[in-house]
Amino acid sequence: xxxxxxxxxxxxxxxxxxxxxxxxxxxxxxxxxxxxxxxxxxxxxxxxxxxxxxxxxxxxxxxxxxxxxxxxxxxxxxxxxxxxxxxxxxxxxxxxxxxxxxxxxxxxxxxxxxxxxxxxxxxxxxxxxxxxxxxxxxxxxxxxxxxxxxxxxxx
Amino acid sequence: xxxxxxxxxxxxxxxxxxxxxxxxxxxxxxxxxxxxxxxxxxxxxxxxxxxxxxxxxxxxxxxxxxxxxxxxxxxxxxxxxxxxxxxxxxxxxxxxxxxxxxxxxxxxxxxxxxxxxxxxxxxxxxxxxxxxxxxxxxxxxxxxxxxxxxxxxxxxxxxxxxxxxxxxxxxxxxxxxxxxxxxxx
Numbered sequence: 001x002x003x004x005x006x007x008x009x010x011x012x013x014x015x016x017x018x019x020x021x022x023x024x025x026x027x028x029x030x031x032x033x034x035x036x037x038x039x040x041x042x043x044x045x046x047x048x049x050x051x052x053x054x055x056x057x058x059x060x061x062x063x064x065x066x067x068x069x070x071x072x073x074x075x076x077x078x079x080x081x082x083x084x085x086x087x088x089x090x091x092x093x094x095x096x097x098x099x100x101x102x103x104x105x106x107x108x109x110x111x112x113x114x115x116x117x118x119x120x121x122x123x124x125x126x127x128x129x130x131x132x133x134x135x136x137x138x139x140x141x142x143x144x145x146x147x148x149x150x151x152x153x154x155x
Numbered sequence: 156x157x158x159x160x161x162x163x164x165x166x167x168x169x170x171x172x173x174x175x176x177x178x179x180x181x182x183x184x185x186x187x188x189x190x191x192x193x194x195x196x197x198x199x200x201x202x203x204x205x206x207x208x209x210x211x212x213x214x215x216x217x218x219x220x221x222x223x224x225x226x227x228x229x230x231x232x233x234x235x236x237x238x239x240x241x242x243x244x245x246x247x248x249x250x251x252x253x254x255x256x257x258x259x260x261x262x263x264x265x266x267x268x269x270x271x272x273x274x275x276x277x278x279x280x281x282x283x284x285x286x287x288x289x290x291x292x293x294x295x296x297x298x299x300x301x302x303x304x305x306x307x308x309x310x311x312x313x314x315x316x317x318x319x320x321x322x323x324x325x326x327x328x329x330x331x332x333x334x335x336x337x338x339x340x
């Protein structure tokens with residue numbers, strides 16, 4: 001059975017992706033350890049999509065949504081002449097990992113980002129769950145360029 | 156996009172799809188496109204509505220009598236699916252077409268592919284190729300060059316069939332499109 005990735009509209013596909021988000025949150029979120037519930041600002045995403053700033057790529061198996069990538073694409077805040085893609089979230093459901101789905105998904109993202117004129121793609125993974133994502137990024141040719149830190153101010 | 160252009164969306168294809176559903180024997184009445192050696196369309200089912208007259212080909216066996224032929228004649232399905240006419244003639248008005256070539260309804264089942272190929276002869280060099288998606292769900296992907304599009308049911312698209320193209324149906328149902336070749340001048 002084949003896996004394919006395709007560019008879609010996040011606005012049109014929002015209802016379909018919503019049921020997968022809790023699984024993603026349960027698996028990867030550190031906020032949940034602090035009792036912070038998943039509560040995306042969907043309206044902000046839709047506003048960005050309406051002005052062409054969202055890149056949404058789905059991974060499907062016989063039509064079923066089994067993975068997704070959401071990123072923001074446009075001129076970089078510091079470098080206006082450099083259209084840049086920033087990964088927001090990406091996920092492949094566990095039962096479809098290990099069969100190249102991540103690579104298929106990221107390859108489609110790269111292809112579309114290039115077609116959209118992006119020169120640079122910034123992405124990341126979670127320090128506590130980075131094994132597969134780290135390998136995927138390295139395989140795609142990413143270089144580690146930055147460290148991102150988090151601090152709970154209530155502590 | 157360089158190889159695709161969407162011309163319309165939301166075309167009411169339900170009457171045509173229902174007419175097809177009521178006449179399943181129309182599928183594969185003629186397998187000229189899907190059975191010849193090396194065909195990219197081996198996993199496809201076709202309904203030929205307008206196509207080249209095959210008499211000369213059947214007499215000589217020369218494929219150029221088909222591929223280079225600019226004349227298309229109605230096949231029996233043209234009378235049995237009158238629902239196509241309003242869709243086709245609306246499209247012709249939209250693009251100011253002066254001549255109608257092939258009209259083919261083609262079906263690709265889930266999990267099946269149309270392998271990479273470049274169209275040859277009059278359908279590529281004399282006519283412009285258009286496709287109307289009669290049924291196309293997420294996962295039904297049309298690749299031309301470095302571009303990929305998922306048609307939505309009711310879409311009408313121009314496609315560049317002179318560049319290598321292929322189709323993968325990774326959707327939950329059959330991908331059914333109507334191919335319409337038009338001369339625009």
